[in-house]
Amino acid sequence: MLTNGSKLLLAGTTLAAVAAIVYGVTQDGTLGVVGLLSAAIALGLLAGIVIATRDGNVSAMDEAAAQTAVATHVAPEGNIWPLIVAGGAALVVLGLVTQSAFVMLGIGLLLIAGLQWMVDAWSQSASADGTFNRDARARFAGPLEFPLLATAVGGVVVFSFSRIMLFLSKTAGPVGFVVAALLILAGGFLFASQRSMRSTAVAGLTAFAALGLVAGGVAAGLDGERFIEEHETTGLLGEESECDTTDETHADENASQTVGNKAAIMADITLDAEGELTSKAPGQQASQRIVVGRGNPSNIIFHNESDEPRRITLTTGQRPLLDEEGEEIEGQTTPDQRCTALAEEGGSQLLTFRIDKRSAVADEAFELTVPGVEGQAIEVVVP
Amino acid sequence: MLAVGAIAAVTLTACAEDAPQDTWQPEGENSTRIHNLQWPVFAIAGVVGLLVFLAIVWVVIRYRDRGQPIPKQSHGKPALEIALTILPALILVGVAVPTVGTLMALAETDDTECSVNVYGQQWWWEVEYPEQKGCGGIDREFVTSGQMVIPTGTKVLVSGTSRDVIHSWWIPALNGKKDMVPGRVHTVRTQADEPGIYAGQCTEFCGLSHANMRMEVVALDPGDFETWKANQLKPYAAPEEGSIAAEGESAFISQCARCHVVDGLDDGGVNAPEQFVYSRTAPNLTNLMTRNTFAGATFDLLTDECRERVWEATPEEFGERYLEGVTPECLNEVDLRAWIKNAPAMKPMYTDGTKLGPTDGRSRGMPALGLNDDQADQLVAYLLERN
Numbered sequence: 001m002l003t004n005g006s007k008l009l010l011a012g013t014t015l016a017a018v019a020a021i022v023y024g025v026t027q028d029g030t031l032g033v034v035g036l037l038s039a040a041i042a043l044g045l046l047a048g049i050v051i052a053t054r055d056g057n058v059s060a061m062d063e064a065a066a067q068t069a070v071a072t073h074v075a076p077e078g079n080i081w082p083l084i085v086a087g088g089a090a091l092v093v094l095g096l097v098t099q100s101a102f103v104m105l106g107i108g109l110l111l112i113a114g115l116q117w118m119v120d121a122w123s124q125s126a127s128a129d130g131t132f133n134r135d136a137r138a139r140f141a142g143p144l145e146f147p148l149l150a151t152a153v154g155g156v157v158v159f160s161f162s163r164i165m166l167f168l169s170k171t172a173g174p175v176g177f178v179v180a181a182l183l184i185l186a187g188g189f190l191f192a193s194q195r196s197m198r199s200t201a202v203a204g205l206t207a208f209a210a211l212g213l214v215a216g217g218v219a220a221g222l223d224g225e226r227f228i229e230e231h232e233t234t235g236l237l238g239e240e241s242e243c244d245t246t247d248e249t250h251a252d253e254n255a256s257q258t259v260g261n262k263a264a265i266m267a268d269i270t271l272d273a274e275g276e277l278t279s280k281a282p283g284q285q286a287s288q289r290i291v292v293g294r295g296n297p298s299n300i301i302f303h304n305e306s307d308e309p310r311r312i313t314l315t316t317g318q319r320p321l322l323d324e325e326g327e328e329i330e331g332q333t334t335p336d337q338r339c340t341a342l343a344e345e346g347g348s349q350l351l352t353f354r355i356d357k358r359s360a361v362a363d364e365a366f367e368l369t370v371p372g373v374e375g376q377a378i379e380v381v382v383p
Numbered sequence: 384m385l386a387v388g389a390i391a392a393v394t395l396t397a398c399a400e401d402a403p404q405d406t407w408q409p410e411g412e413n414s415t416r417i418h419n420l421q422w423p424v425f426a427i428a429g430v431v432g433l434l435v436f437l438a439i440v441w442v443v444i445r446y447r448d449r450g451q452p453i454p455k456q457s458h459g460k461p462a463l464e465i466a467l468t469i470l471p472a473l474i475l476v477g478v479a480v481p482t483v484g485t486l487m488a489l490a491e492t493d494d495t496e497c498s499v500n501v502y503g504q505q506w507w508w509e510v511e512y513p514e515q516k517g518c519g520g521i522d523r524e525f526v527t528s529g530q531m532v533i534p535t536g537t538k539v540l541v542s543g544t545s546r547d548v549i550h551s552w553w554i555p556a557l558n559g560k561k562d563m564v565p566g567r568v569h570t571v572r573t574q575a576d577e578p579g580i581y582a583g584q585c586t587e588f589c590g591l592s593h594a595n596m597r598m599e600v601v602a603l604d605p606g607d608f609e610t611w612k613a614n615q616l617k618p619y620a621a622p623e624e625g626s627i628a629a630e631g632e633s634a635f636i637s638q639c640a641r642c643h644v645v646d647g648l649d650d651g652g653v654n655a656p657e658q659f660v661y662s663r664t665a666p667n668l669t670n671l672m673t674r675n676t677f678a679g680a681t682f683d684l685l686t687d688e689c690r691e692r693v694w695e696a697t698p699e700e701f702g703e704r705y706l707e708g709v710t711p712e713c714l715n716e717v718d719l720r721a722w723i724k725n726a727p728a729m730k731p732m733y734t735d736g737t738k739l740g741p742t743d744g745r746s747r748g749m750p751a752l753g754l755n756d757d758q759a760d761q762l763v764a765y766l767l768e769r770n
Contacts, residue, residue: 264544264567282570283498283540284515291513291524293502295656295663296546297566356657358644383511383526383667 003055004125008118009047016040077124081117084109116141157210160217167220234311234341243313243339246372262301262350266292269368269378270303271310277368277376289379290368297354300368304343310370313339314353314380317364355382403582404555410581411557411574412538413489420485424478431474489559492572495540499531503543503550503563504662505589505747506596506732507679518612519605525615525646527673528666529680530580532601534608539573546662547747551587554600560586575602578701580675580694591731592748597680607702614706614770615670619647622768631765634758642749643668645769661733661745672709672770678749681730682718689713708770719766720759725751 002010020036050056088109095102123137168176187205191197237243267281267290280286292298302312318333340349359366359382366380409418497518500511510531513524518534533539543552543563552571553560561571575581585596603611622628632648640648642656642665657663671677675685675693683690689712696704707713718729727734732748739746754762 264569266568281498281513282542282568283492283495284513284517287514289514291500291511293500293509293511293544293546296502296544299566356655356663358654360646361654381514381524383524 003050004121005055006047006050009043009050013040013043013047016043077120079117079120081113081120084113085117088113156214156217160213163217163221164213166225167223169226234339238338241334241337243311243315243335243337244371246310246342248309248342262299264299265301265350266290266298267300268303269300269312270305271312271370271373271376272305273307275306275373275376277370277373277378279368279378288377289381291381291383292355294358294382295354295356297352299350299352301348301350302340302343303348304345306373307345308372309342309344310372311340311342311349312351312368312370313337314351314366314368315364316355316357316366316380317362355380358382403580404584406555408556410576410579412576413558413572413574414556416485416488417559420481424482427474427478489572492540492570495538495572497534497537497539499533499539499541501531501541501543501552501563502546502664503552503585503589503596504546504664505548506585506592506730507666508550508552508585508596508598509664509666512612512615519609521612523616525669526644526667527615527670529597529676530599530601530674532603532608532611533573533575534605535575535578535602537574537605541571541573542568543571544568546664548589549587550585550589550596552583552598553586554581554583554598556581557600562587573600575600577698578602578604578607578705579696579698580701580705590747591733592679592681595679595681595730597676599676599680601705603702603705607706610706611673614673619645619669620768622765627761627764628768629765631761631763634754634761635765638752638754638758639668639762645669659745661742661747665749668766668769670769671766672714672768673706675705675709677719678722678726678730682722683715684709684719685713686715709767711767714763714767716763719763722749723752723759723762724754727751 016036016039020033020040023036024030024033088106091102091106091109093106095104095106119137119141123133123140126133126136164176165173187209191202234243237245265282267279269277269279269290271277277288278286279288279290281290290300300312302310304310314337316336319336320328321332321334323329338351338353340351343349355366359380366382368378368380370376406421407418409415495517498513498515499518500513502509502511507528508531509526509528511524511526512518512521515521518537518539531541541552541561543561544567545563545565547565549565550563551560552563554573557573557575558571561569563569579602581600581602583598583600585593585598587593589596622632635643635645636648640654642654642659644654644665644667646667646669656665666677672684675683675690677684685693689710693701693704722729726732726749728751730748732746732750733739733742734746734748734750736744736746736750
């Protein structure tokens with residue numbers, strides 16, 4: 001007679017053996033086949049041991065006990081897990097032909113339900129005493145179930161919260177969360193002010209708050225996120241070859257103030273009060289040229305000492321013009337540019353760039369210029 | 384016996400004469416500073432270590448178990464504990480004062496008179512001389528690799544960075560180590576007192592051929608440095624028409640110019656190392672034969688005899704011998720041909736096209752070009768004229 005434990009192991013043995021055959025026929029390589037066959041052999045061996053020891057409940061030599069042991073006659077109670085396993089399997093199949101998310105969900109359900117089913121089956125046949133069996137199940141499964149459940153609940157709360165935050169407008173957001181914080185404060189005050197509260201009241205209030213949060217999250221998620229305006233950046237100006245503008249951009253003026261990069265600069269480029277542009281590399285004299293390494297990220301700091309906001313623009317010849325799909329338009333070029341945001345009077349901006357081309361063979365000189373300031377340029381030499 | 388033999392063997396390595404990376408033989412101002420700090424620190428540490436060792440041995444022997452009764456146990460001896468706290472603190476303070484002073488002196492770069500940029504990449508160093516008034520005046524920037532040539536008695540500002548992973552620039556005879564980090568520029572001051580070659584080694588593990596990433600600083604008298612500099616800036620000389628070298632020029636354009644640059648050979652097709660090499664660059668070969676080494680200073684361009692003649696020259700002879708460069712008689716043609724034909728067989732590099740997915744098909748190092756003997760002959764002839 002097959003014992004409960006051996007059924008699982010025999011099923012595992014069969015599954016691994018079938019998987020080894022399927023893998024061997026459909027896939028190249030022997031490693032997978034060897035691995036699966038090893039699993040089949042190991043599971044088969046374990047199944048044999050479990051059958052021989054009658055699930056470890058009675059001595060294999062005790063024939064009488066083998067007939068009367070709990071493991072041989074306690075029938076498992078009915079439970080819902082087979083249904084959920086079936087649902088998980090259906091989701092996997094559905095996902096294979098629709099969306100991979102269903103596959104992941106199905107696998108998750110299969111794992112959870114399969115594990116729960118096994119634990120239930122084991123605990124229900126642990127002894128003839130139902131109370132002992134329920135305790136045994138709780139001791140075994142509790143340490144796993146509670147953290148997982150808490151993680152899942154926490155995830156739902158955080159996700160719902162995030163949907164609500166993304167739904168609320170920039171101005172409504174703070175108001176909404178001030179109200180939420182006040183409600184939590186009021187709830188806490190209510191709990192604390194009572195000498196005693198019925199546990200059902202606490203549970204009811206908590207459930208009500210949780211339901212409200214989840215419902216709000218679902219509603220907000222279905223309605224979609226608020227409109228988030230795409231800000232124009234200096235990178236966009238470069239992409240569109242519009243670095244020659246003297247207009248303000250919406251770019252974060254502090255975005256390029258990376259301390260690490262500012263500590264590793266190739267040169268300081270200064271536009272002085274007279275409108276003269278000069279470059280000063282560490283250890284070298286001021287000049288109208290800078291040498292930067294080919295194919296190497298380089299940082300320069302632009303200091304604006306003039307009386308108007310200015311940006312610095314690097315132009316490295318021409319590049320192919322791209323259409324809306326990012327494909328090159330044959331025969332059409334546009335200036336290859338990078339630039340900083342506008343530097344305030346007396347302010348500075350960092351520009352990081354990398355040039356892969358040699359300047360000696362370029363059609364046009366590589367230059368750093370300040371839009372709006374005529375006749376001033378720093379030649380960029382790439383050896 | 385085995386342990387004694389091992390200790391003796393390790394100790395005897397200190398007696399090696401051919402040890403160009405010996406940290407105990409400073410040849411420049413900064414390395415002398417480091418040397419003047421490290422020997423007293425070693426001496427103090429040695430004396431302390433010896434005293435501790437002797438104390439342990441004395442205690443072990445004096446109080447070994449001879450069946451005597453266990454002495455009365457007591458706790459604490461304030462005078463001894465205070466003394467053993469104050470004494471190490473005083474020693475540490477004594478070491479810290481000159482250490483901090485030396486560190487601050489080593490970090491000083493404001494007094495440099497010449498500026499050189501170095502770029503580390505797997506597994507070689509590029510050396511760039513920007514336009515400047517220092518270094519005797521440089522009107523037009525130029526690039527070399529493997530060897531950094533500097534004038535003697537001149538404080539040189541070495542500004543370095545890396546194009547791929549972290550490397551470390553270290554010429555033991557001239558200065559301490561300085562990490563070269565992608566996206567950052569680190570500086571170190573270098574000065575050589577005497578003409579000569581000072582060997583170095585990348586000292587930050589940087590991948591497969593880290594052990595083969597070497598470099599050398601060549602110090603020349605200011606006059607010889609001017610000669611070397613003028614030679615680096617001379618115009619491109621095309622090979623004589625119809626010669627093997629001329630065929631080599633064509634082979635270079637078709638095979639090598641995709642990655643390597645020879646200044647003046649600007650019609651040599653598309654030079655786009657960024658498409659083929661992960662570090663986006665390859666050594667500039669304009670004046671290859673003015674260097675003594677190639678492939679990240681891993682191999683000599685000179686035969687053993689000629690190399691010895693340069694390395695063992697006296698300071699007075701050195702400049703003249705170095706400036707002779709690599710003559711046809713002195714060329715180590717065996718290694719150069721082997722490198723041209725199958726570089727990965729000589730130096731481990733990531734060049735297997737089937738395994739370059741993580742670098743978008745770009746190799747790290749020079750791939751095997753599959754050249755035949757005739758092409759190798761032509762290229763060697765062409766490169767021999769890059770002097």
